[in-house]
Amino acid sequence: MSITFKEVEHIYSENTPFSYHALKGVNLDIKQGSMTALIGHTGSGKSTLIQHINALLLPTAGEIHIDDFLISVTDKPETLKPLRKKAGLVFQFPEYQLFEETIQKDIIFGPKNFGATEEEALAVAKKVLKLVGLDESYLERSPFDLSGGQKRRIAIAGILAMDPDILILDEPTAGLDPQGAKEMLNLFKKINEQGKTVILVSHDMNQVLEYCDDVVVMNKGRVERHVSVDEL
Ligand code: ATP
Ligand code: MG
Secondary structure (H helix, E strand, C coil), X not given: CCEEEEEEEEEECCCCCCCEEEEEEEEEEECCCCEEEEEECCCCCHHHHHCCCCCCCCCCEEEEEXXXXXXXXXXXXXXXXXXXXXXXXXCCCHHHHCCCCCHHHHHHHHHHHCCCCHHHHHHHHHHHHHHCCCXXXXXXXXXXXCCHHHHHHHHHHXXXXXXXXXXXXXXXXXXXXXXXXXXXXXXXXXXXXXXXXXEEEECXXXXXXXXXXXXEEEECCEEEEEEEHHHC
């Protein structure tokens, strides 16, 4: 699925004393099947931008096209529910995605929400746990009793369980040791090679560059640069 941003603005808490203009005139084209690194300083708007791709945030102005979906100011989030399956987003803070009493319930939540039976969802949960390097013994455990790196792996598993066409990962290697980070990046590359569009948000360009085709650099709410890795 390809992604196009046209003159997208995002203002948090508009018309309040706390309003903040986080995205400014963002134009962006992300090709179907590409793997893109989204980089930029703290506060440059990376997390804000990617939350527009699955309509968790709606633009204050402008539009976003995800294949046939059009996301604009006037949309109601509930009409965009199918996008949540097509564009899977793993949050920068995995705690946002872990809220059930067992890891099993957390992982099967997505597939069940989109029509899978309990049995199908459980089979998928076992498969994705393996993909993120964890065994089935985690299923009955509480997501709250895990290390930071384990929580991140579970959050990634929960999104992979929905088999999204677009996989968006916000700082997915934070909290992982160097070996774990490498394993995770290789997993995302493998998913990309199966034809999925992957967007990788990172502070550390050096860590992710060898896995990506394109680099988007954000600065103060704007897309400052969008080049292929070869052009760097
Ligand atoms: P980081 O690398 O630290 O994760 P980022 O590039 O992801 O940063 P964003 O989280 O998109 O940055 O934030 C962009 C700007 O918008 C920041 O200045 C931030 O303070 C502001 N911001 C983010 N979320 C909100 C919010 N809910 N309400 C108001 N302002 C916000
Ligand atoms: Mg962020």
